[in-house]
Amino acid sequence: MASLPRKEIQSLSDLHPKPENVTFQYGTAGFRTLASVLDSVLFRVGIIAALRSKKLDGRTVGVMITASHNPEDDNGVKIVDPRGEMLEASWEGHATVLSNAVTSADFVSALESFVQTAKIDLSKPTRIVYARDTRPSGPALVAALEDGFKAIGADARNAGVTTTPILHYLVRAINTKGTEESYGVDSEQGYFEKLSGAFKKLVAGRPTPPTLLIDCANGVGAIAASQLSQYLGDTLPFSLANTATTTLGVLNKNCGADFVKTTQKLPPSLADKLQPGERACSLDGDADRLMYFYLDERGHFHMLDGDKIAALVAAFIVDFVKLAGLENEIKVGIVQTAYANGASTKYLLERLPVKCVPTGVKHLHHAAEHYDIGVYFEANGHGTVLFSDTTLATLKSHQPLSPAQSGALKHLISLTELINQTVGDALSDMLLVEVVLAHKSYTGVEWDSLYADLPNRLVKVVVGDRNTFLTEDAERRLVSPPGLQQKVEELVNLYQGGRSFVRPSGTEDVVRVYAEAAIRAQADELAFRVAGLVYDEAGGDAAQRPKEFL
Numbered sequence: 001m002a003s004l005p006r007k008e009i010q011s012l013s014d015l016h017p018k019p020e021n022v023t024f025q026y027g028t029a030g031f032r033t034l035a036s037v038l039d040s041v042l043f044r045v046g047i048i049a050a051l052r053s054k055k056l057d058g059r060t061v062g063v064m065i066t067a068s069h070n071p072e073d074d075n076g077v078k079i080v081d082p083r084g085e086m087l088e089a090s091w092e093g094h095a096t097v098l099s100n101a102v103t104s105a106d107f108v109s110a111l112e113s114f115v116q117t118a119k120i121d122l123s124k125p126t127r128i129v130y131a132r133d134t135r136p137s138g139p140a141l142v143a144a145l146e147d148g149f150k151a152i153g154a155d156a157r158n159a160g161v162t163t164t165p166i167l168h169y170l171v172r173a174i175n176t177k178g179t180e181e182s183y184g185v186d187s188e189q190g191y192f193e194k195l196s197g198a199f200k201k202l203v204a205g206r207p208t209p210p211t212l213l214i215d216c217a218n219g220v221g222a223i224a225a226s227q228l229s230q231y232l233g234d235t236l237p238f239s240l241a242n243t244a245t246t247t248l249g250v251l252n253k254n255c256g257a258d259f260v261k262t263t264q265k266l267p268p269s270l271a272d273k274l275q276p277g278e279r280a281c282s283l284d285g286d287a288d289r290l291m292y293f294y295l296d297e298r299g300h301f302h303m304l305d306g307d308k309i310a311a312l313v314a315a316f317i318v319d320f321v322k323l324a325g326l327e328n329e330i331k332v333g334i335v336q337t338a339y340a341n342g343a344s345t346k347y348l349l350e351r352l353p354v355k356c357v358p359t360g361v362k363h364l365h366h367a368a369e370h371y372d373i374g375v376y377f378e379a380n381g382h383g384t385v386l387f388s389d390t391t392l393a394t395l396k397s398h399q400p401l402s403p404a405q406s407g408a409l410k411h412l413i414s415l416t417e418l419i420n421q422t423v424g425d426a427l428s429d430m431l432l433v434e435v436v437l438a439h440k441s442y443t444g445v446e447w448d449s450l451y452a453d454l455p456n457r458l459v460k461v462v463v464g465d466r467n468t469f470l471t472e473d474a475e476r477r478l479v480s481p482p483g484l485q486q487k488v489e490e491l492v493n494l495y496q497g498g499r500s501f502v503r504p505s506g507t508e509d510v511v512r513v514y515a516e517a518a519i520r521a522q523a524d525e526l527a528f529r530v531a532g533l534v535y536d537e538a539g540g541d542a543a544q545r546p547k548e549f550l
């Protein structure tokens with residue numbers, strides 16, 4: 001039986017000491033915090049990822065260094081499983097424990113006991129592919145990660161600076177290379193060719209759409225989008241904004257998908273670029289989230305978020321399934337979280353099965369796998385469409401009975417290639433939206449009119465210990481602190497069309513309050529009343545109470 005290279009690990013680990021007084025947690029988005037404290041975490045993740053690969057018989061696992069839409073000074077790291085999916089949940093706990101071992105010696109002992117209890121065969125090979133976004137802290141963190149690889153002797157491929165979804169794509173492409181399930185050529189070029197090739201088939205014969213303005217959040221999406229444009233040629237003209245990937249201090253600042261979703265406003269930098277009647281979209285810092293928006297004829301801003309994308313895309317896919325004569329074989333379903341706008345849930349429920357799951361992509365992804373075609377989107381614009389293996393086989397073997405069926409079938413197959421099924425992918429989703437808009441001859445206005453969003457408000461509440469907040473029913477109800485849920489409901493009942501829920505964030509040290517109601521002023525009032533209630537119940541200091549809380 002091979003054993004861990006104790007000495008190498010310990011001596012390299014000494015170069016990456018764990019900072020005192022910091023407790024790390026592998027949460028919804030992996031490890032994510034201030035970049036300045038993450039050095040030891042990266043070193044250790046190098047080793048943990050290697051063990052994960054060994055545990056999976058040497059299949060390739062991914063490591064992505066990014067803090068997505070969070071501020072530039074943050075960074076983070078997450079491990080990607082062989083099918084391009086998020087790390088299996090049980091390993092999140094192991095990663096947390098290992099990252100918190102105090103000294104190098106403690107870390108090595110913790111590793112040894114983990115290898116034993118998890119029954120990891122150390123003689124297995126190790127394969128890893130890793131990448132980072134454009135954050136200035138990236139290179140140093142990559143170096144720490146590489147020390148981890150070196151310590152355990154991992155065979156690791158550097159995919160450089162790229163988007164999170166491209167890294168997920170690479171993982172799946174590497175692991176399926178040369179098999180029947182081949183996901184594509186395992187290079188960035190392979191990714192761009194796959195997406196652009198499918199897009200061109202789907203829009204063939206249609207007029208060139210008006211130029212799309214893309215806000216790249218000054219992040220890695222700017223690099224990927226500009227590469228993509230070379231593959232698309234004039235099939236989709238776009239112009240890029242917020243592309244300053246090397247300027248300090250601008251990443252995600254007053255721009256990007258999270259800015260648009262949380263402020264429900266046009267990024268100020270686009271004010272002189274977007275004209276009334278035109279559509280645009282924003283990516284986030286690692287290009288896995290997408291928000292669309294447009295200015296109406298009077299210049300008013302309208303947001304088309306993840307819920308609107310889900311509604312647009314799901315209806316389109318359902319139509320093609322019917323046109324292809326497959327409505328009995330292939331059932332389409334939707335997955336949302338409690339943050340989905342109530343109006344979207346109502347609209348979708350009238351047409352399709354809809355499931356609500358807890359926040360976090362892995363929950364949505366797993367639930368979507370239960371449908372033949374599962375469409376999932378978080379309201380914040382992270383989502384994708386999954387085609388089950390059976391569905392893929394059905395699409396391959398189905399014999400169309402008419403030219404119309406044959407055309408629809410071909411389109412469905414192209415959609416399976418256009419959509420990055422490993423994870424939400426802003427660029428792939430953007431092409432998907434553009435395909436639907438082109439087929440339906442929709443502008444932002446027609447798309448927006450599918451349903452009218454209920455006004456809503458999201459508020460953060462800083463509390464002493466967010467872990468005292470526990471929820472049930474896909475986070476829609478609080479079970480602890482005791483009695484609080486009932487008080488929330490009493491407030492909700494005072495508002496027409498009111499809905500509100502309270503849950504601890506998985507990525508920030510806050511409790512989030514969401515509220516919606518039939519009119520804007522009421523949604524705001526309900527949110528701030530519930531926030532005040534939460535603050536007071538959690539023993540918040542009266543002197544520090546935010547003045548907007550009611």
Ligand SMILES: CC(=O)N[C@H]1[C@@H](OP(=O)(O)O)O[C@H](CO)[C@@H](O)[C@@H]1O
Nearest residue numbers: 028029360361378380505506507508
């Ligand atoms: C309200 C909201 O947008 N929450 C986000 C946020 O999670 P929290 O657990 O709410 O902090 O970050 C997650 C990871 O990016 C994302 O999946 C989720 O949708």
Ligand SMILES: [Mg+2]
Nearest residue numbers: 068284286288
């Ligand atoms: Mg992101």
